[in-house]
Amino acid sequence: MSYFIKRTENNLWHGKFSTFPDDLVTHAVSTRQGGVSPAPFDSLNLALHVGDENSNVLANRKKFARSLGFDISDIVEPNQVHGENIFRVDETCRGRGSTNYAETIPETDALITDVPELPLMLCFADCVPIFFVDVDNRAIGLAHGGRRGTFKKIAAKTLLKMNAEFGTRPETCLIGVAPSIGACCYEVGSEVVDECKKSFPANFGELLTERDGKIFLDLWRANVVQLLEVGALAENIDVAGECTCCNDGWYFSYRSAHKKNLDRTGRIAALIALKPDV
Numbered sequence: 001m002s003y004f005i006k007r008t009e010n011n012l013w014h015g016k017f018s019t020f021p022d023d024l025v026t027h028a029v030s031t032r033q034g035g036v037s038p039a040p041f042d043s044l045n046l047a048l049h050v051g052d053e054n055s056n057v058l059a060n061r062k063k064f065a066r067s068l069g070f071d072i073s074d075i076v077e078p079n080q081v082h083g084e085n086i087f088r089v090d091e092t093c094r095g096r097g098s099t100n101y102a103e104t105i106p107e108t109d110a111l112i113t114d115v116p117e118l119p120l121m122l123c124f125a126d127c128v129p130i131f132f133v134d135v136d137n138r139a140i141g142l143a144h145g146g147r148r149g150t151f152k153k154i155a156a157k158t159l160l161k162m163n164a165e166f167g168t169r170p171e172t173c174l175i176g177v178a179p180s181i182g183a184c185c186y187e188v189g190s191e192v193v194d195e196c197k198k199s200f201p202a203n204f205g206e207l208l209t210e211r212d213g214k215i216f217l218d219l220w221r222a223n224v225v226q227l228l229e230v231g232a233l234a235e236n237i238d239v240a241g242e243c244t245c246c247n248d249g250w251y252f253s254y255r256s257a258h259k260k261n262l263d264r265t266g267r268i269a270a271l272i273a274l275k276p277d278v
């Protein structure tokens with residue numbers, strides 16, 4: 001199992017999980033390289049809602065979509081609110097949020113589908129992207145696990161929703177935890193420590209570490225723990241292990257931008273789609 005970054009023909013980079021079968025899904029995590037946006041959105045900012053020029057974002061989205069064999073008008077995107085709503089996407093949703101933020105699927109932090117060639121996309125700057133691939137039932141999911149979503153167990157709930165909708169078996173579902181802020185950089189305050197203890201009464205000890213009098217939270221492990229709790233198997237969960245804050249030349253990072261006194265930054269995207277039935 002491994003996560004790797006691969007250069008594309010049109011000079012972008014795709015972060016990928018080697019565990020996901022290429023004949024079943026198209027997927028990628030974008031990087032910040034290869035786009036047209038100026039600082040502080042330099043350069044492949046894929047989010048329409050962060051203050052970047054729409055024309056830049058659309059040019060970036062077109063390039064990213066094309067690098068994966070899609071048209072920008074295929075992409076389905078939600079309006080992410082750090083909640084726990086999960087939406088089943090069907091053909092009627094094609095293109096929602098792809099060029100107009102007002103048309104995103106409202107207040108939703110995870111998308112699932114069994115419709116082929118319908119790319120799901122979510123945007124991130126430190127929050128945890130979680131990919132789901134159900135090979136047996138040909139279904140996929142993509143969740144946004146920020147700190148709040150992680151504490152609400154959006155990843156576990158997405159897997160359970162896939163079980164309810166598509167018959168996905170947690171023990172065979174392939175899962176990828178993509179680059180996001182690591183415990184190396186994610187310092188949290190006492191309120192977050194209390195929330196963590198409430199959400200993970202049996203595991204908070206392994207999620208919180210103290211260094212130099214500061215407390216750090218491991219969001220990657222928190223997502224893995226909740227997935228194991230609902231029946232996913234450790235050998236099917238691939239954790240990229242790349243910190244967006246440490247690697248801010250590759251990825252947008254809210255924390256890294258904040259440290260540099262930038263009040264805004266861009267977003268990377270995670271995208272996944274089922275390939276057509278053969």
Ligand SMILES: [Zn+2]
Pocket residue numbers: 181182183184185186243244245246247
């Ligand atoms: Zn780090």
